[in-house]
Amino acid sequence: MTRKFHRTARPTPSKGRAVARAGGHLGGSGVAGSVRRTVLPSGLRVVTEAVPAVRSVTFGIWAHVGSRDETPSLNGATHYLEHLLFKGTRMRSALDISAEVDAVGGELNAFTGKEYTCYFARILDSDLPLAIDVVADMLTGSVLDPSEVAAERGVILEEIAMTEDDPGECVHDLFSHTMFGDTSLGRPVLGTVDTVQSLTRDRLAEFYASHYDPTRLVVAVAGNLDHETVVRQVSAAFDRAGALAGSGAEFAPVGPRHGQLTVRPAGRVEVVERPTEQAHLVLGLPGLSRHDERRWALGVLSAALGGSMSSRLFQEIRERRGLAYSTYSYTASFADCGLFGVYAGCRPNQVADVLKICRDELDQVVRSGLADDEVERAIGQLSGATVLGLEDTGALMHRLGKSELCWGEQLSVDDMLLRIASVTPDDIRSVARDVLGARPSLSAIGDFTDEQVSRLHDAVA
Known part of the structure; x- marks a missing residue:
């Protein structure tokens, strides 16, 4: 058996409301x-x-x-x-x-x-x-x-x-x-x-x-x-x-999750000092909830910034400067909030240079958005990844279950591709201002000197 590990109330009667039967x-x-x-x-x-x-x-x-x-x-x-x-x-x-x-x-x-x-x-x-x-x-x-x-x-x-x-x-x-x-x-x-x-x-x-x-x-x-x-x-x-099958009464399913959790104020720095060869960094900001329609534009923006080998961060940090082996951007969406993060792993004496590039790229996108060809390439990359990621039954099962639990509906792949393809450069500029325009926070793990720790704090000042 292969096993991989990441990392309620009782049923409420439907009170007479009909529950769907047929598929x-x-x-x-x-x-x-x-x-x-x-x-x-x-x-x-x-x-x-x-x-x-x-x-x-x-x-x-x-x-x-x-x-x-x-x-x-x-x-x-x-x-x-x-x-x-x-x-x-x-x-x-x-x-x-x-x-x-x-x-x-x-x-x-x-x-x-x-x-x-x-x-x-x-x-x-x-x-x-x-x-x-x-x-x-x-x-x-x-x-x-x-x-x-x-x-x-x-x-x-x-x-x-x-x-x-x-x-x-x-x-x-x-x-x-x-x-x-x-x-x-x-x-x-x-x-x-x-x-x-x-x-x-x-x-x-x-x-x-x-x-x-x-x-x-x-x-x-x-x-x-x-x-x-x-x-x-x-x-x-x-x-x-038997034990969880109910008593013959009809019960309504629990609906999608909603919450009120907010992200902490910007500009926070947390450093864990540990004897590692590399420093591991995540520079990030509050993102969008999974119910926010702007998430499609943010996904395209993330793909252009750090979602592929042709992305801005990968090209500047790894290809041109050779400062890191792994660097990428990502989004995480929850019921009521979200995260946008940029990860890089580099030697401790290079953290200042890496973080400066990350800040500069984020600031540039806030000021100017993305070029039309970057948007087009990111849409193509995200669309292709979406379809190719659903080419096996496990991925399809994952989409079915998560969609039902988190949204209460099934969005077809065609609909998803349409949402991605409809993202415009103006949408990118708008979501960049909304999400990336704030002061970022930073998390870091590595074997840092006092001076390097000081530079970590300076990077989000």
Whole structure:
């Protein structure tokens, strides 16, 4: 079994409002087949995309819970549960879970984010009933055995240690803290050594019961499948679980997340001194929420600034100056806010030069926007990456589940490409002023002298 780790209320009755039953067509994806959606009486949503030309299926269950749902003392609970749901149910042992999927050549995996968790299996189309049964059983029937809770605690502490040994990854956690502080979005998804050690089986069980009822779950499936058959099999799998299947009443699904978290004031600097060969830097600003229509223009802007080998930052920092091996820009969007960041890894004695280039490029875009040919190239790059990134059933499943959970609707790939293609140079200038015109903040990890630390502070002055 291959596993890779990143880094609620009880069901609410629908009060007489009809819940959709039939799986209506939502339109083609532009890559594969039609998307269909059904809501079961329990509030469980099932969204599928048929891809008849393949022999595989990716089956996933998305939970409307992430690390931002944790209190400070529960930090790491969502990720802890992600591990524990592989560790045995009322019907299967941990070995049974892995062995059943391994026996048919499938892959079983999961990841935890700040606003959602996903468990999925990629499997041959003929073995889809097995994947449905195993993954649904994991999510609804976990026993959270105390011995497994204790054993997995050690595994998670090792995972935290492994992450701490990778400053190129740690700097992004540090950047979240720089921008959000000691809030649910500023704390690490994995938790800390102290919080993980303090989490008890009872607290984890309470968290599990609060966040894994059907109204907070989305089943997303892509591949060679029949929608109605999938709905019947999913319904049967959840009915077998019993405990989370509801009492016969109708329940409405939990809607997309909305929040009110704001980013901290600009110009903050956080430095972690560590004996590394490279310094790892993230220079960034508040971005846009995933509900902000300007996010399409910001995506194109990010692609032009640091999204490819022909981007401004890559060309200036790496190709022309040879100051860094890796440099890029990125956006992160949440329900109520977002981030825009520029990353670079370089030797500590070059941080001042690298940061000056980053500031100069950001300032230039704010003043002048992008040239028409840069916008056109960035649109092409982003459009191509969008389509090529959806050329397998796993990526399609990811889009289905995230779209349903985060937006409550499915935007076809054709619609996405139209939004990207409609971005104009004026849109770029406007979003650059709105997002990049503020004073940036900086997160840095490395082996710095006092003078270099001073220069880090000067870089955002």
